[in-house]
Amino acid sequence: MSTLEVKNVTKRFGSLVAVRDVSMTVAKGELRAVIGPNGAGKTTFFNLVSGFFAPTAGSILFEGRDVAAFTPQERVGLGMARTFQITEIFPELTVFENVRIATEVAAGYRLRPWLSRADTAEVRHRVEETLALAALSSKANRLVGELAHGDQRAAEIAMALALKPRLLLLDEPTAGMGDQETYEITQLVRRLHKDGNLTIVLIEHDMRVVFHLADRITVLDQGSFLAEGTPQEIATNEAVQTAYLGKAA
């Protein structure tokens, strides 16, 4: 069974059709990149998958279950987690506290008025594990709002990881980053994918990142599906070159 199966989704905003009849199947353990020129509907498509809003038509199957009408919270509960194009974190809390909130929610403690010593220790342990995975251990006690942009992105990914997702959705993980930061985030995503065997879908503008990371690529153009294939196939696809790479050249 594929992890994510998007079937013929359409999203209309009034008379504007932002996403038109797009389908996509992501296998377990795959890293899929969704690319397309500006206005291709990538972000809308992403918001449909993560539950930011519901599709006008079509279905979204996560591990075989149609989640199209589910709230973000219900999708998180099933094992989907996302990050945002503009970093969404808790700026006035420390890195540790940011990840702890995610960890406690994932553990089902969100309504607990107190935690036992054992539970507290267990949460702390899990937070430290997650921070180590995201290479943030040394910054655990810093306020997230004071970190460099790249570290804030890493912190956001760490929060998503703390939810123990089986599908991770990354919205432009390297947006606004310099070369060094881009490299570090790329390495992090690669580790999660290769070592953690995590299924990942990401939107990305930086083609170096896309071609370095992706197993398969889906190309959208003007809200519609344009092409899908391995990075080699996409690089040599004429329709894609005309619509996208061609324009850039």
Place this chain on the structure above:
Amino acid sequence: MKPELQKQTKQWVRAAGVAAIWAALISAPFWMPLFGGYTALGTRVLVLGLAAMSVNFLLGFTGVLSFGHAAWFGLGAYGAGFVLKWAVLSTPVAVIAGTLLGGIAGALLGALLVRRRGVYFAMVTIAFGQVFYYIAFQWSSVTGGDDGLRGFERQPLDFGAFSLDLLHNDVYFFYFALFCFAVAVTLMALILRSPFGRTMIAIRENERRARFLGIPIEFHIWAAFSLSCFFMALAGALYALLNNFADPRVFHYSLSGDFVIMAVMGGMRTFWGPLLGAIVFVVLQDYISSVTVNWMSFIGILIVLIVLFFPRGILGLIEQRRAA
């Protein structure tokens, strides 16, 4: 200093600060007269401080501004008054009944509110408060209307072997209020340090992130709102007992505004700030109103100065200094 050591030092300073606050509160009846204060003024500070802290539980820690919290304060006050006047001659029963009346009403009406945000939320809370204000104002046969609810007084606290005369001994009543205050404030602190409390702070910090961590935002805001209503109603019940009287103004939005002012003045991102704000507010009101009826303009000037120069409030400023 090493970060670990620094953290420990911070914790010690914080613990010492909290200990100092409790010591000052417990000994208040003994040192206040030295500064021209009187015990009932101290009780007033406690009661309004608890109210301001309740508003801040929501405002400072969930990021939700209620401009109508006097509604639950007022229900607490009238609830306590009704019990003493018509039902049971017992101070604790009156306090508990007032707390439950305001808290449960807040929880029920809060369910209608939580989908609103920001200004809209604040406007609807004002509207609810004013509804209760006009009910209390118009329904004279039950509430005493404009004259207020009279004909009840604090009852002695009976411990079997001995009893404490809360009515004629202001110091006894101060300690009774302090006990209630301590219970409420301890509960608040425990909630804020719990996983649930951390979800409140998450919502304040970034609602979208919180939602996509799987927190059902509306439910958590409702829960925080309801809890703050119970604390608020407790303050209201104590307020009625303090005055042996309740009038419709306890529901009025200007009182809600006073609570917000206390919280902002003292420091809304801090736990104890609103109490400090209440002290400044109540003491200034007491002293200046004996000189001029326009005492509110002095408070106004002070608020403008604080908001302009210390946007984090008095306690927020102190904490910032210490962190720097």
